[in-house]
Amino acid sequence: MTTRGSISAEEAVSHIRSGDTVMVGGFGLVGAPLALIDALADHSEATDLTVVSNNIGEPGKGLGKLLRQGRIRRGISSFFTSNPEAVAAVNAGEIEATLLPQGTFAEAIRAGGAGIGGFFTPVAAGTLLAEGKEERLIDGVPHVLEGPLHADVSLVFAARADELGNLWYRHTARNFNPLMATAARTTIAEAGEIVAAGELDPESIATPHLYVDHLVASS
Amino acid sequence: MTVIADPKTIIAARAARELHPGEIVNLGIGIPNLIPGFLGADTEIFLHTENGLLGVGPRPSEDELDPDLVDAAKRPITALSGASYFDSAASFAMIRGGHVDVAVLGALQVSERGDIANWAIPGKDVLGVGGAMDLVVGARRVIVTMTSTTPSGERKLIRECTFPLTAREAVDVVVTELAVFRFREGSLVLTELLDDATIEAVERVTEARYTVELEA
Numbered sequence: 001m002t003t004r005g006s007i008s009a010e011e012a013v014s015h016i017r018s019g020d021t022v023m024v025g026g027f028g029l030v031g032a033p034l035a036l037i038d039a040l041a042d043h044s045e046a047t048d049l050t051v052v053s054n055n056i057g058e059p060g061k062g063l064g065k066l067l068r069q070g071r072i073r074r075g076i077s078s079f080f081t082s083n084p085e086a087v088a089a090v091n092a093g094e095i096e097a098t099l100l101p102q103g104t105f106a107e108a109i110r111a112g113g114a115g116i117g118g119f120f121t122p123v124a125a126g127t128l129l130a131e132g133k134e135e136r137l138i139d140g141v142p143h144v145l146e147g148p149l150h151a152d153v154s155l156v157f158a159a160r161a162d163e164l165g166n167l168w169y170r171h172t173a174r175n176f177n178p179l180m181a182t183a184a185r186t187t188i189a190e191a192g193e194i195v196a197a198g199e200l201d202p203e204s205i206a207t208p209h210l211y212v213d214h215l216v217a218s219s
Numbered sequence: 220m221t222v223i224a225d226p227k228t229i230i231a232a233r234a235a236r237e238l239h240p241g242e243i244v245n246l247g248i249g250i251p252n253l254i255p256g257f258l259g260a261d262t263e264i265f266l267h268t269e270n271g272l273l274g275v276g277p278r279p280s281e282d283e284l285d286p287d288l289v290d291a292a293k294r295p296i297t298a299l300s301g302a303s304y305f306d307s308a309a310s311f312a313m314i315r316g317g318h319v320d321v322a323v324l325g326a327l328q329v330s331e332r333g334d335i336a337n338w339a340i341p342g343k344d345v346l347g348v349g350g351a352m353d354l355v356v357g358a359r360r361v362i363v364t365m366t367s368t369t370p371s372g373e374r375k376l377i378r379e380c381t382f383p384l385t386a387r388e389a390v391d392v393v394v395t396e397l398a399v400f401r402f403r404e405g406s407l408v409l410t411e412l413l414d415d416a417t418i419e420a421v422e423r424v425t426e427a428r429y430t431v432e433l434e435a
Contacts, residue, residue, distance in 0.1 A: 027270045027307075028293045030286065054307075081347030082293075090346060097346060102269065103311025103353035110308040123315065123356045126387045128339070129348065159287070171287040171304055172271045178306045206306070 005163055006215040009039035012188045015214070016046045020152040023109065023180040024053040024063060028082060031173030032062050033157040033190040035218050040155075041065045050074040052149055054105065054176055056086035070094070076149065078102035099129060104146050106179060112148035113182025113211075120145055154184035157218075158207065161191035162198070165212030166205045174206065181211040188214045226396035230364045232257045233413055234323055234394045237362055238264050245269065245314070245354055247324030248292045250364040254323060267319055269310050269350040274302025291350065311350070314357040322358035324351065326365045326390075328380045331427035333390040333402045335363065336382035345383060355389040362392040367424035376400070376407075377426040397421050400429060410434050 013036060016022060022040075026032025037057075040046070051072050057063030064083050066072055072089075074096040080086045090097040100108065101123045111119055120143035124130045134145040156177040159170035167189055169177060181187045189212045224232070231253035238244055238258065245267045246252055255277070258264055266275035268290045275290060276297035283297055290296045298304075305313075313319055326337040335355055339345040355361050368374055376393060393400040398421045399411035407429040409421060418431065 027289070030270075030289050030293065079347040079349045081344065087344050087346050091344065099346060099348055101348050101352040102307070102350040103315055103357075106307035106311050121315065123352045123386075125356075126384060127352065128345065128383045129352070169304075169306075171285065171298070172268070172289055173287040174304055174306050175271050176307050179308050 006194055006217050009035050009190070009216045010043040012036060012214050012216045013040045013044045013046075015186050015188065016040060016044055016049075016153050018046050019048045020046060021050040021052060021150070023149075023151040023154040023184055024051060025154070025156040025175065025177035025180050026053065026055075026062070027172065027175040028055050029058060029062050031157050031169070031175050031177055032057070033155045034062060036155045036188060036190045036216060037062050037065065041069060047071040048073045050076065052076045052109070052151055052180075054102065055079050055082045058083050059085050067095070074098070076100065076105070078105045100146075101129060105149075106176060108146055108149040109176065109179040109183050112150040113179060116148060118145055118147045149183060151180070151184040152186065154180040154187045155190070156181045156187065157190045159192045160200065161189055161194050161212075161215055162196060162200050162209075163194060163215070164197045165189060165209035165215050166197075166200050167191070167207035167212065168200050168204055169206050178206045181207045186213045187211055188216060190216045190218055192218050226366050227253060229396045229413060230366070230394050233399065234362055234364045237392060237394070238262070238321060240264065242320040243267050243273070243318065244321045244323065245319050245358065247322070247351075247354070249325040251323040251325065252292075267310075267313065268296070269307070269314065269354070271305050271307060271310050272296075272298060272302060273305075274299040276302075311353050311357075314350070314353050317357060317359055319354075319358045321360045321362060322354040323362045323364060324354065326363045326375065327382050328375050328377055329363055329365070329390055329393055329427075330380045331376075331378055331407045331429065332405060333388045333407075334380050335361070335385045335390050336380040337385050339383040341382060351385050355386040360391045361389050362394065363390050364394050367395045367397055367421075374424055374426045376424075378428070397424070406430065408432050
């Protein structure tokens with residue numbers, strides 16, 4: 001679905017409810033939807049959240065802010081270690097952690113958004129991260145079955161959007177954003193700049209607007 | 220070179236010679252990141268970073284700093300002319316799909332069968348793996364750059380990895396400050412001694428079993 005035009009960050013995060021699974025784009029803070037995360041921290045009561053993000057922010061920044069507020073119940077990530085407070089919270093039993101290899105994490109989100117029920121990957125076969133997962137030999141090589149990842153709400157960031165919600169990403173700030181935009185029931189895109197429909201080159205739109213439900217301007 | 224450089228510099232300089240013009244190379248954190256300094260100006264290597272760029276250029280000057288342009292260690296980089304950007308699923312499809320020619324990365328331990336452990340130490344937090352597993356499984360050639368021993372003297376090239384594995388039988392080449400080892404048909408072979416290193420010196424710091432086939 002597409003709604004033309006943008007809404008406030010406060011209004012956007014009101015779509016997030018306690019107990020929701022929330023995907024958050026960005027590689028560390030690069031390409032992270034910081035205005036949406038701040039709004040979620042400051043203007044929403046939603047708690048008991050499952051967060052799907054490559055990192056759990058940095059201490060006190062990005063998702064690190066929500067972590068300090070004790071509103072994250074579970075993290076699904078490839079690298080908790082970039083926020084020592086997230087590691088401490090896991091070790092103290094305050095949050096539950098699911099660790100995935102980064103490529104598996106990305107592909108699981110892609111699969112979730114593409115209606116794929118899972119996939120076999122050779123990555124992690126025979127390691128700690130394959131424990132409890134189905135293994136199968138494919139062409140003589142051990143593979144691990146990985147499921148898809150879905151979310152109730154995805155928060156993504158794009159440098160530029162048009163008013164329909166078509167998204168254009170910049171440099172390495174693209175990372176997980178276009179994947180996460182596909183994998184949630186409700187996708188909220190934060191954009192550095194919002195232009196009129198038709199102003200983005202159709203050839204360079206990485207996320208077509210059908211994935212975007214709400215648009216929020218960064219500032 | 221007559222001046223003896225530090226071990227990491229020696230390793231990076233030797234590992235640089237394993238790379239060939241035209242290759243797509245992913246460099247890990249630590250010693251691998253010193254390699255670009257040893258690539259000749261006319262050696263055209265294309266650097267891939269898993270957070271979504273093919274065509275990584277040198278570190279930026281203050282004026283060139285761009286918050287949207289970082290490597291997998293989240294440090295500022297530049298992009299060369301001819302570079303391309305892509306999302307994380309595409310980036311790891313390149314890696315798993317065998318389209319990245321070489322991954323150069325550090326390791327905590329490598330076994331005599333080519334198993335590698337480089338992401339977790341028992342008893343410490345196992346909460347960060349990043350792209351390490353994808354890279355060692357997917358890259359066509361895996362080059363490990365590591366010192367022979369830990370700072371406390373423990374050997375790293377050993378019979379069986381005791382740390383959690385990153386992947387089994389994945390390593391092709393190991394470059395240390397003393398020697399170059401290659402895996403041939405699943406067996407470890409010492410193929411080169413660096414500078415004035417001796418076989419005895421290598422033997423003292425290597426627990427893994429290997430044969431010696433020094434190349435001229």
